[in-house]
Amino acid sequence: MSKYIKTIVMAAVAVLAVAFPFYTGAYPQSIAQSVLTYMILAVSWDMLLRTGQISFGIAGFFGIGSYAAVLSMLYLNLPPMLTILIGGIIAGAIAGLLGIAVLRLRGMYFAIVTLAVAEIFRIIMTNLKGFTGGPEGELLPQLIFQGNPYLTYYLMFGMAVLTIIISEIFLRSRVHYALTAIRNDEIVARSSGVNIFKYLVIIFIVTSVIQGMTGGINAQTYGFVTPESSFSLDYTLLPLAMALLGGIYGTMGPVVGALLLGIVSEYLKLYIPYGHLVIYGIIVVIVILYMPQGIVGLAARIRKAGARNE
Amino acid sequence: MKNCITVMIAVLLLLALPLAVFAGGQGEQGEQVEQGEQAAEKDPIKLGGVWPLADITGDQGSKAAQLAVEEINANGGVLGRQLELSVIDSELKPEKGRSAIERLATVEDVDIFVGGMSSGVHLGQIPSLKKYEKVTMWTGAASSKAEEAVGPDADWYFHLHPWDYTQGQSYVDGWGDISEKYPEIKVSDWFLAYEDGAFGTGSFQASQNLYTELGEMTGESFKSAATGGGDYTAVLEHAKEYGPEVFIWAGYDADALPMLETAKAIDFAPPIYLGAPPGWPQGFGESPLSNYVMLYGMWAPSMNSVSGVSKHFYEAYTGKYDGEPQTYFAPLSYSAIYILKEGIERAGTLEKEALIEALENTEYDSPLGQTIGFSPSNIIQHQGIWGQKILQWQNGKREVIWPFEYQTAEPVYPFPGWDER
Known part of the structure; x- marks a missing residue:
């Protein structure tokens, strides 16, 4: 019975998400676009976290993808969809080179290096004025799909579905066991024959490609890049908060966290225009303090408690 | 399994939530279409404003705009209708x-857009x-990239804030006029200390071309306190070694006082010490270190002595809200509402073409001192203000030194040495 319910609920979720632009207006669509962007970044951040490595480099790869997409269109006159792919490839290539150099670092050492990535590339983009437009950035002559909101929604939605599928594949494959083994006890994993370095590099590249492509889609949707907005720390901090709120080490947690925080923040803004950010911050702090496993973790705890009582 | 289903249902509800939360106004919009013309004429004229409310520019800008709306409504509104x-x-x-614009257009169904601060945000909008x-009556965005993005065909777009190149030119003109009127003031050797982010780097890159009309310019970056820095010793030592006639820094409000403390500590007192942050810290003027620091801006409370409109605005603002306006975005946003009010009155209608034509004939005596009118800039058709003070x-x-028609005090030159204070 529960299998049928699960199928029905999943089908309903899929139908609602696919039909979203048809039963809402331009405003909810623009919110959805933003929520989907952060959702993708949150899921991809969590995918690397499953290895035990914390990355603060999301904004860096997002920004690299944004710039790669815009510059490849401006200088090479490539079609927008191809530039998005190029954004992902360049972000992945940089992650590969960086990963080979720094993935032997662990914990905060690795986290700080990834944080520096965003800063280094932001400074490079700011100072290469002749090539990148410098601090003022660059404009695209036109938006992807001529700014059609339906198509841009489906593009970001497609990217979100792809990310969720990749995350689920990683959770259900040998990679998951390797990654979990690395996180739980690296020495035991190594002695069991797990090629730790290989898996870390692979997952770092995959997550960076996702973040780079998302940056590319974002840049093509808004039609511009600037160092400040494309490498904004928001693209690192908000996905992190969303994943922590929803629950880490799985796909569902970051998805729920992104949906909840994205919608709550907008709701608060409409009803408390002056001071909503304070309320938003307090909610995030309280939830993370008192629900360290996130919403998905809390749901699991309630379920287990219910089962024990039965 | 139950856990999974619970979460799935939660996701389902979240996906459906926008219907209840955000799309409420869509029905209202439909209902409005059915209302008769007579009823529509009694409806308020809806203005949709977007500002960064957690920033002092947006906080005070939006409050000043609201003040203007209340004043206008108290005096009978516009064309017999209230402003909202x-x-x-x-x-x-x-x-x-961008989401704010989408909501204002589709849910709130506003007649006119107003407000704005930050070029980066504006590019997204x-x-x-x-x-x-x-x-659209826009109060912010100085980057000429925004002008490029708007383009030459947007006849509905009215931009009040100066563009980067027009305000840069106003600085050059201003210093030229000052050195002509006060020959003892020398402005041919410049040192620009700039924060290493987009704002500071952009200021340096733009200044290198602009200030060649005045003389030599060199510069060095520093890490702003606002972005985790705050040690100015190296950049100030290098500036001291260079010995400029004008020392200018482009950073954030968080740098203003610590940089002066460091300058005092290393005994660096250039003839002109000029700050160009987007805003000054609250209470900066109360510090004795602030005395005789020069700055750029569009407005200061001292203008009340030379402008009756400024005095009226200042008294109305301080009467309604706690504290005085700290940023020129307050009188700028106040002006935006009054320009619209006068434009609608001249047009006698909200019909777009008539309103655009009426706004093109704007001559608004503003609290910023100057009379605001619109003329084409490099790309757009309607540019309002061309320079800063x-x-x-x-x-x-804060006393106005230039333009001389709004001057409220004589310049104190040179910047006194630290041992003379």
């Missing part, structure tokens, strides 16, 4: 700024503004 201002926070994020093509902190007050 809906304000949404841009949070200084392009995507939030421009595609949406172009989609709706409603009359040169001011100086004197005994806790």
Whole structure:
């Protein structure tokens, strides 16, 4: 019975998400676009976290993808969809080179290096004025799909579905066991024959490609890049908060966290225009303090408690 | 399994939530279409404002705009209708700024867009503004990239804030005029200390070309306290070694006092010490270190002595809200509402073409001192304000030094040495 319910609920979720632009207006669509962007970044951040490595480099790869997409269109006159792919490839290539150099670092050492990535590339983009437009950035002559909101929604939605599928594949494959083994006890994993370095590099590249492509889609949707907005720390901090709120080490947690925080923040803004950010911050702090496993973790705890009582 | 289903249902509800939360106004919009013309004429004229409300520019700008709306409504409104201002926070994020425009256009169904601060946010909003093509009275965004994005065909777009190149030219003109009137003031050797972010780097790159008309310019970057830095010793030592006639820094309000403390500690007192942050810290004028620091801006409370409109604005603002306006975005946003009010009155209608034509004939005596009218800039058709003013902190007050028609005090030159204070 529960299998049928699960199928029905999943089908309903899929139908609602696919039909979203048809039963809402331009405003909810623009919110959805933003929520989907952060959702993708949150899921991809969590995918690397499953290895035990914390990355603060999301904004860096997002920004690299944004710039790669815009510059490849401006200088090479490539079609927008191809530039998005190029954004992902360049972000992945940089992650590969960086990963080979720094993935032997662990914990905060690795986290700080990834944080520096965003800063280094932001400074490079700011100072290469002749090539990148410098601090003022660059404009695209036109938006992807001529700014059609339906198509841009489906593009970001497609990217979100792809990310969720990749995350689920990683959770259900040998990679998951390797990654979990690395996180739980690296020495035991190594002695069991797990090629730790290989898996870390692979997952770092995959997550960076996702973040780079998302940056590319974002840049093509808004039609511009600037160092400040494309490498904004928001693209690192908000996905992190969303994943922590929803629950880490799985796909569902970051998805729920992104949906909840994205919608709550907008709701608060409409009803408390002056001071909503304070309320938003307090909610995030309280939830993370008192629900360290996130919403998905809390749901699991309630379920287990219910089962024990039965 | 139950856990999974619970979470799935939660996701389902969240996906459906926008219907209840955000799309409520869509029905209202439909209902409005059915209302008769007579009823529509009694409806308020809706203005949709977007500002960054957690920032002092947006906080005070939106409050000043609301003040103007209340004053106008208290005097009978416009064309017998009340004004209604809906304000949404841009949070200084392009995507939030764009969502705000989408909501104002489709849910609030506003007649006119107003407000704005930050070029980055505006770049994200421009595609949406172009989609709706409603009359727009924009108070922020200095980057000429934003002008490029708006383009030459947007006849519905009215931009008040100077563009980067027009305000840069105003500085050059201002210093030229000052050195002509006061020959003892030398402005041919410049040292620019700039924060290493986009704002500071952009200022340096723009200044290198602009200030060649005045003389030599060199510069060095520093890490702003606002972005985790705050040690100015190296950059100030290098400036001291260079010995400029004008020392200018482009950073944030958080740098203002610590940089002066460091300058005092290393005994660096150039003839002109000029700050160019987007805003000054609250209470900066109360510090004795602030005395005789020069700055750029569009307005200061001292202008009350030379402008009756400024005095009226200042008294109305301080009467309604706690504290005085700290940023020129307050009188700028106040002006935006009055320009619209006068334009609608001249047009006698909200019909777009007539309103655009009426706004093109604007001659608004503003609290900023100058009479605002619109003329084409490099790309857009309707540019309102072309430059900023040169001011100086004197005994806790910002006094206008240039343009001379708004001058409220004589410049104190040179910047006194630290042992003379």
